[in-house]
Amino acid sequence: KKKRRAPEAGGAWPVTGHLHLLGGPEPPHRVLGAMADKYGPIFTIKMGVNRALVVSNWEMAKECLTTHDKVFASRPKTLAMEIFGYNFSMFGFSPYGSYW
Structure with a gap:
């Protein structure tokens, strides 16, 4: 596939x-x-x-935010986000995972 x-x-x-x-x-x-x-x-x-x-x-946005919400919930892991987000500990900078 x-x-x-x-x-x-x-x-x-x-x-x-x-x-x-x-x-x-x-x-x-x-x-x-x-x-x-x-x-x-x-x-x-x-x-x-x-x-x-x-x-x-809006139909596609609804599908992205409901059906496939975990796929779109994460953030990119970059050095800047690691530094500004205190090792990804700030909610807005952390990738999807147990911290959420």
């Missing part, structure tokens, strides 16, 4: 990814809305070196 991946939105820069689009003069929700019109209700963007899943359809 092959895993299907959400399509990646175009326009990413090599290091910063799509951050240049989100920090521009237009509000981020409008930029993401325009991207959803172009790429569909579910797609990925690059936030620096990490990928973020964008879900712009």
Whole structure:
């Protein structure tokens, strides 16, 4: 069984990814809305070196947050989050696990 991946939105820069689009003069929700019109209700963007899943359809969002909640509950483990989150002990920086 092959895993299907959400399509990646175009326009990413090599290091910063799509951050240049989100920090521009237009509000981020409008930029993401325009991207959803172009790429569909579910797609990925690059936030620096990490990928973020964008879900712009309420049925898919409900499925992500109820049926597949544990899959989407975790946070990426990065050195910055380890340092700022006191070895991942702060709730907002900790990956899904027994601490939750």
